[in-house]
Amino acid sequence: MSSERPGLVRNLVVVLGDQLDAESAAFDGFDPARDAVWMAEVAGESTHVWSHRARIALFLSAMRHFRDRLRARGWRVEYRELEEAGNAGSLGGELTRAVGGLRPERLVVVEPGEWRVERELEAAAAATGLALEVRTDRHFLGTRAEFAAHAGERKQLRMEYFYREMRRRHGVLMDGGKPLGGEWNYDAANRDRFGSGGPGAIPEVAGFEPDAVTRGVLGMVAVRFGGHPGSLEGFDWPVTREQALVALGDFIEHRLPSFGRYQDAMWAGEGGGLELELGLGAGVASGPGRGGVRRDAYLHHSRLSAALNLKLLNPREVVAAAERAYREGQASLESVEGFVRQILGWREYVRGIYQHHMPEYAGRNALGAEEPLPGFYWTGRTDMRCLRLVIGQTLAFGYAHHIQRLMVTGLFALLLGVRPAEVHGWYLAVYVDAVEWVELPNTVGMSQYADGGLMASKPYVASGKYIQRMSNYCDGCVHDPGQATGKRACPFTTLYWDFLLRHEALLRRNPRMAMQLRNLGRLDAGRREEVRRCGDALRAGYRAGGG
Numbered sequence: 001m002s003s004e005r006p007g008l009v010r011n012l013v014v015v016l017g018d019q020l021d022a023e024s025a026a027f028d029g030f031d032p033a034r035d036a037v038w039m040a041e042v043a044g045e046s047t048h049v050w051s052h053r054a055r056i057a058l059f060l061s062a063m064r065h066f067r068d069r070l071r072a073r074g075w076r077v078e079y080r081e082l083e084e085a086g087n088a089g090s091l092g093g094e095l096t097r098a099v100g101g102l103r104p105e106r107l108v109v110v111e112p113g114e115w116r117v118e119r120e121l122e123a124a125a126a127a128t129g130l131a132l133e134v135r136t137d138r139h140f141l142g143t144r145a146e147f148a149a150h151a152g153e154r155k156q157l158r159m160e161y162f163y164r165e166m167r168r169r170h171g172v173l174m175d176g177g178k179p180l181g182g183e184w185n186y187d188a189a190n191r192d193r194f195g196s197g198g199p200g201a202i203p204e205v206a207g208f209e210p211d212a213v214t215r216g217v218l219g220m221v222a223v224r225f226g227g228h229p230g231s232l233e234g235f236d237w238p239v240t241r242e243q244a245l246v247a248l249g250d251f252i253e254h255r256l257p258s259f260g261r262y263q264d265a266m267w268a269g270e271g272g273g274l275e276l277e278l279g280l281g282a283g284v285a286s287g288p289g290r291g292g293v294r295r296d297a298y299l300h301h302s303r304l305s306a307a308l309n310l311k312l313l314n315p316r317e318v319v320a321a322a323e324r325a326y327r328e329g330q331a332s333l334e335s336v337e338g339f340v341r342q343i344l345g346w347r348e349y350v351r352g353i354y355q356h357h358m359p360e361y362a363g364r365n366a367l368g369a370e371e372p373l374p375g376f377y378w379t380g381r382t383d384m385r386c387l388r389l390v391i392g393q394t395l396a397f398g399y400a401h402h403i404q405r406l407m408v409t410g411l412f413a414l415l416l417g418v419r420p421a422e423v424h425g426w427y428l429a430v431y432v433d434a435v436e437w438v439e440l441p442n443t444v445g446m447s448q449y450a451d452g453g454l455m456a457s458k459p460y461v462a463s464g465k466y467i468q469r470m471s472n473y474c475d476g477c478v479h480d481p482g483q484a485t486g487k488r489a490c491p492f493t494t495l496y497w498d499f500l501l502r503h504e505a506l507l508r509r510n511p512r513m514a515m516q517l518r519n520l521g522r523l524d525a526g527r528r529e530e531v532r533r534c535g536d537a538l539r540a541g542y543r544a545g546g547g
């Protein structure tokens with residue numbers, strides 16, 4: 001800072017929309033007399049990708065509540081609302097303008113999660129001639145440097161080894177140097193399906209009545225983002241830290257005990273599920289069936305990803321609460337380990353993959369997939385019941401659980417051969433928890449195998465029979481998951497065999513695909529030709545806008 005231009009503010013602390021942690025490193029040494037916080041709602045962050053309206057509302061409402069929380073500390077918070085006249089519409093543009101008015105000596109920020117945003121901040125700092133101090137994000141248990149060191153030692157970094165290392169390093173579910181119960185992983189106990197009676201009574205997930213701030217945001221989003229996908233009806237996501245803690249307690253007490261066992265199961269109950277199916281899209285989850293639809297959507301899952309990604313919750317407290325539930329006899333080791341693995345393992349691991357491999361990771365397309373995303377992904381209007389239900393639920397709530405994302409919507413795009421960048425655009429748009437650092441590796445790596453096996457040891461491919469085994473979606477579908485060709489052929493099953501045929505040479509090099517390829521070997525030349533023809537016809541139909 002030159003002496004001709006004294007700063008009005010010493011540190012201008014930039015807080016991004018997904019950095020709503022009052023204990024973050026950004027505030028270390030914060031001096032209310034000399035420092036200020038800067039936050040801005042910018043249209044570009046909601047429109048640079050298409051976005052579910054509930055996702056936009058969640059971010060804006062949580063940001064406004066966080067602003068009020070900091071102001072209640074007596075801190076100066078410079079905040080730009082979206083509706084304010086002259087909003088520049090981009091993060092860099094708004095920040096540059098704020099710097100002009102406040103004349104800070106330097107900018108401080110915690111490592112942004114998203115690669116693009118960090119570059120934008122660097123550019124804004126350079127343009128204004130200010131130093132940008134980027135502080136470590138203490139929200140995560142691992143650091144960027146630790147992951148880089150870990151990854152550098154190995155050709156491939158599998159999640160399982162990373163996870164064990166995290167358990168050891170942070171002393172989670174450990175018995176001295178050994179894993180509690182003797183096993184690192186109870187995955188095999190996490191694959192039950194519901195019986196014909198369905199999931200039975202599961203307590204409703206905790207929901208939060210919108211207060212005046214949230215109602216204001218919902219009204220504005222409904223008008224300003226009217227053309228965006230997704231419903232705002234029944235919006236009840238936690239938008240403050242207090243609410244997020246209630247949501248955590250609710251999950252630990254009511255759903256964690258059965259989380260592990262039914263982690264992979266899917267269900268559509270009568271009444272609620274069918275109503276959703278018939279209504280489809282915005283506004284469908286109203287009326288008498290709403291409770292049932294909600295139960296089928298969340299089942300025994302935590303519904304905590306959005307609160308975690310906004311940093312309203314700290315992963316340490318979430319993991320500690322789950323471990324406590326085990327030690328106090330409220331939940332089995334299988335359930336608690338299954339849950340901890342998602343947070344301490346997968347969540348930290350995908351962040352590491354993202355940070356380590358961006359920006360080139362976003363462009364990967366190892367299988368050369370070039371089909372467009374079928375239009376029904378935005379409407380749910382398809383005769384495939386599984387996709388109709390999962391997409392309908394997604395548009396209604398901005399939520400689907402992991403297996404619905406991986407083994408229904410993701411699987412279909414993979415089998416069809418959709419361009420990974422388009423699949424990425426869809427996942428980033430439709431879920432309230434979507435932030436690029438977690439969404440991209442899950443989509444490009446785990447779901448689409450577009451990174452060529454960096455994350456997943458083999459493509460997650462299956463026929464319609466997997467969906468039949470793990471859900472009741474196939475009951476009442478016009479298709480038959482057991483048939484690959486013919487009038488009632490299930491498109492998943494047709495495209496599964498077609499996928500194996502299209503990528504046979506590549507997959508032969510992967511020993512983990514041996515069993516699936518052995519089964520493929522049983523198809524004679526005529527059958528192979530028939531499957532190929534049906535696969536081509538399906539692709540042509542979806543390209544032409546069919547469902």
Ligand code: FAD
Binds near residue numbers: 339405410439446
């Ligand atoms: P639970 O099933 O209760 O799991 C507990 C927590 O573990 C979650 O809240 C989440 O924080 C974490 N977690 C679970 N699985 C993963 C995973 N694979 N990667 C990282 N963290 C995980 N998660 C997001 O938070 N944002 C995304 O944008 C996102 N996009 C995804 C895209 C695809 C294609 C797939 C297959 C998965 C994606 N996931 C994403 C991971 C996972 O599906 C969601 O975190 C989970 O469904 C959220 O619901 P929940 O909070 O009820 O999770």
Ligand code: SF4
Binds near residue numbers: 387475477491
């Ligand atoms: Fe989905 Fe096929 Fe089952 Fe229909 S039969 S619900 S398309 S898996």
